[in-house]
Amino acid sequence: MNKYYLESICTFHEVFVIEAENEEDAKRIYLMHKPDQNYSKYLGDKIIAVYPETPEVYRRFMNTEEMFFDGYSKEEGNQLKYVWHNKEVENA
16 A cells, blocks of 8 residues: 655644743743643644655655654554554554
């Protein structure tokens, strides 16, 4: 089967409770440490691009400093599975 790269933007409303001297200090702590949220509500997502897998596209994401899962998702018997490129399968 073919593999496709699907790019999306997800939006959450999140609240963080941070102990700080003042509002500016709270912002600094948030930006510096990215603490876990105390409240999170999923607001939705939007698909912005879908394109077939190519070696160039794979290298684009593989060579990034951000997180990259070196595998793909597939539906198997109405259940989502994650397959690593070494073919190890995990249930979602």
